[in-house]
Amino acid sequence: MNRIKLVLVLIFWIVSVPLYAQNLVIYPVPTGVLYSQHNDDYTVRVRKPGGPWQDLFEYNVQVDLDKVRDASMVFFDFSGTVEVAVRKNNGLVQNARIRPLSYQIQPKQEGNTLYFTLTQPRKLSIEFNGDKLQNLHLFANALETGKPDPKDPNVIYFGPGIHSPDDKPGDVFKIPSNKTVYIDGGAVIRGKLVCDNVNNVRIVGRGIIDQPQRGIEITHSENVLVDGIIVKNPQHYTVYGGQSKGVTIRNLKSFSCKGWSDGIDLMSCSDVLVDDVFMRNSDDCIALYGHRWDYYGGSRNVVVKNSTLWADVAHPTNIGLHGDTRSIGDTLENITFSNLDILEHDEDDPDYQGCLAISCGDLNLIRNVTYENIRIEDFEEGKLLSLRVLYNKKYNTGPGRTIENITFRNITYSGFGANPSIIEGLSEQGMVRGVTLQNVRINGKLLRVSQSDNIRIGAFTQSIQFKPD
Incomplete structure (x- = not known):
């Protein structure tokens, strides 16, 4: 009986390790964001090798003060290998490139769609027909580790959804000392985070700070960590x-x-x-x-x-x-x-x-x-x-x-x-x-x-x- 248990444990380990090594995390989109902040220039899908394709939400971001343009942004977490498909939805594709060029990512093009594979975290600009202004930004993060407990009294937790300060929407969240601020990948904060005269603060997660007056202020403070977030x-x-x-x-x-x-x-x-x-x-x-x-x-x-x-x-x-x-x-x-x-x-x-x-x-x-x-x-x-x-x-x-x-x-x-x-x-x-x-x-x-x-x-x-x- 012990040998049978041992064999079963080994089989489970052999099967589960590769599955874990191919993890792919896609975050939910807050309800109020779905229509107002989507950009339909591109359709982006990802999958574990051989698995089903999963759609990403293409956020709209604005770039370039000289002539403000709407560009696109997607993000997800993964480990192991991930396959990516990017379709340009408008116009014909004459050429495409993925930057930084130093990464030497050579996509396969089929019609208006590019296919490529990633084996490590990357932050990429995907550009069709030489267009750097209405491009797609793709952020492929490593998997999160050490996600804090939302019930911990030293954790300020922003879960999936849209969050604004109670007193004045779009204004300020003041962060005390010795706190971890966790912004879930499905969370959008509409207000700046202020660390003033504080110590030992962590601001972590995969979420978005959206159109604040400033993103994060760190003034007269010590030992402050910012890790993983997007400021839009x-x-x-x-x-x-x-x-x-x-x-x-x-x-x-x-x-x-x-x-x-x-x-x-x-x-x-x-x-x-x-x-x-x-x-x-x-x-x-x-x-x-x-x-x-x-x-x-x-x-x-x-x-x-x-x-x-x-x-x-x-x-x-x-x-x-x-x-x-x-x-x-x-x-x-x-x-x-x-x-x-x-x-x-x-x-x-x-x-x-x-x-x-x-x-x-x-x-x-x-x-x-x-x-x-x-x-x-x-x-x-x-x-x-x-x-x-x-x-x-x-x-x-x-x-x-x-x-x-x-x-x-x-x-x-x-x-x-x-x-x-x-x-x-x-x-x-x-x-x-x-x-x-x-x-x-x-x-x-x-x-x-x-x-x-x-x-x-x-x-x-x-x-x-x-x-x-």
Whole structure:
């Protein structure tokens, strides 16, 4: 009898492990969302290999401040392998691509439908006939782990459905210290989440914060985690950070199309990790500053990695415009951008161009910054690199101080929309020095100092080095 039980247990284990390894989670759509926020440009289905196809809900998202367009977004969780089918419902398909191109996903096309397979979590843009504005965004998440108990008194639980603050719909949910905010994948929150003067807060889940004034505010706080959620078309920033420490932002997805609708803006924040995010914004995707408004102090120990950035307007990354001119200025230091795909940069004002930009104003000292393993695809208009000490009279109350010890390593750009990059100081007191460009390539060609059509080294610069692999 014991042998029979053992055999049955082994059979159950052999059968159940592959089933678990092929898990696929699709979340319910809140009743009030179904008609008002659906986009029928695409029909998207997913399945476990050999299983039945399951339909996803195609959310409408708005992109690009210059000319606001309706794009589409779907999301689901899976492990193992998942098969995806995307049908374009309007017009004939002449060509299609899936980006980031570095993933090298080659779909099979049958008429107006693309088929492809995923074996790991991905955040993708699926584009038909070269259309980047009315495209489909597909977010394939890993399975959730450690889902909190809704009955736990330290859990603020947003279950399936639409949620607004009780006092003023569309306004604010204030989050106390030592709380976990869980947003279910079938939940939509219509209001911003505010973490002010708090500690030890987790904001996790797979749900959506929909059209808030801001998505999440983290001010004067410590040890705050944001993981897994989607912020859809806020009026202002997606994540607004001020004078906070120990902030971690993972697997965040963001869309914006308004003026000043930056992605992640952090002022006077330190010990920050931004990992595996997808930011499509109509202002800076990620900006790091010193003092601004009610937030004081420098910024240090910031890592941004494994992410995809799409700036329909302004910079994918920007450091240093704002600071404190009341005394000697702020220091922004020990900052790393690593393993990024940049899908767009469209900025017609030369003062705000630069995929990888350091705009040093307000007596800031910016040092020890590394950009490495970054792939930049063709963009509409802008610069690849911009390192400037400046005095921007629109935003600054004083000139920048110094930029020093900056490394660009393994940077590639494939495209033809780039204006010449620039490295330029402002004065003898506002120098750019100690910049290394190692294996920086434009359309496969190594960038060198002699390439005036690709880069300009301006005045008040020292020790600018160009190196091969």
